Amino acid sequence: GNSVTQMEGPVTLSEEAFLTINCTYTATGYPSLFWYVQYPGEGLQLLLKATKADDKGSNKGFEATYRKETTSFHLEKGSVQVSDSAVYFCALLNYGGATNKLIFGTGTLLAVQP
Amino acid sequence: GAVVSQHPSRVICKSGTSVKIECRSLDFQATTMFWYRQFPKQSLMLMATSNEGSKATYEQGVEKDKFLINHASLTLSTLTVTSAHPEDSSFYICSSREAGASSYNSPLHFGNGTRLTVT
Numbered sequence A: 001g002n003s004v005t006q007m008e009g010p011v012t013l014s015e016e017a018f019l020t021i022n023c024t025y026t027a028t029g030y031p032s033l034f035w036y037v038q039y040p041g042e043g044l045q046l047l048l049k050a051t052k053a054d055d056k057g058s059n060k061g062f063e064a065t066y067r068k069e070t071t072s073f074h075l076e077k078g079s080v081q082v083s084d085s086a087v088y089f090c091a092l093l094n095y096g097g098a099t100n101k102l103i104f105g106t107g108t109l110l111a112v113q114p
Numbered sequence B: 001g002a003v004v005s006q007h008p009s010r011v012i013c014k015s016g017t018s019v020k021i022e023c024r025s026l027d028f029q030a031t032t033m034f035w036y037r038q039f040p041k042q043s044l045m046l047m048a049t050s051n052e053g054s055k056a057t058y059e060q061g062v063e064k065d066k067f068l069i070n071h072a073s074l075t076l077s078t079l080t081v082t083s084a085h086p087e088d089s090s091f092y093i094c095s096s097r098e099a100g101a102s103s104y105n106s107p108l109h110f111g112n113g114t115r116l117t118v119t
Helices: none
Strands: A003-006 A011-014 A019-021 A021-028 A032-038 A044-050 A056-059 A060-064 A075-077 A086-093 A102-104 A108-113 B004-007 B010-013 B021-026 B028-038 B044-051 B065-075 B076-081 B090-098 B114-118
Touching: A003 A086, A003 A102, A011 A019, A011 A075, A019 A108, A021 A032, A021 A086, A032 A056, A032 A060, A044 A060, A102 B044, B004 B065, B021 B090, B021 B114, B028 B065, B028 B076, B044 B065, B076 B090
Parallel strands: A011 A108, B010 B114
Antiparallel strands: A003 A021, A019 A075, A032 A044, A032 A086, A044 A056, A056 A060, A060 A075, A086 A102, A086 A108, B004 B021, B021 B076, B028 B044, B028 B090, B065 B076, B090 B114
């Protein structure tokens, strides 16, 4: 079946530190991969996505590369800011079959300290 | 951008009562609404998918008589937790996709979620 595993948090960093949040997946076929972000008190927002192997999604300084050989989609940012503090969800969408459903990871809380 | 308004954001109710959660698409038509539930330190789990004007499709293990979903219009879907019990305490969140958009290219728009506590 399809599943997403992401690193447990919380991840606590100082401002301007380098961020990596690991995400690996299990899926049949060729899923699309996503990172969603949930800021305090808000709903989930799409941060970036990649639809095929070796694609790199990027947005707001965040990047993630779709690695089929390692079934990974790790989220990275070179220099985090306090405003990046949020919960980050890795997700996959496998097309075909009866329904197209987003499968989420457990979410990783990122806390950036000034 | 597209906004999904979800209410209430928090609700506390007594065991045995029913609670209704509303999700409205404010500036687009949502033919499909997805309802998720999240337990502490666990993934968002899809509960059901509703399509405007038709019955919802529930995921395996989700009691359709307990979690009533209504999607009567293109801008409103509701989830009613009937005869709530403490084990129903959770975070519920809705999401939708604009009418006519394909799942391939169009992102989901999420509500802010509802924290339900059943005492």
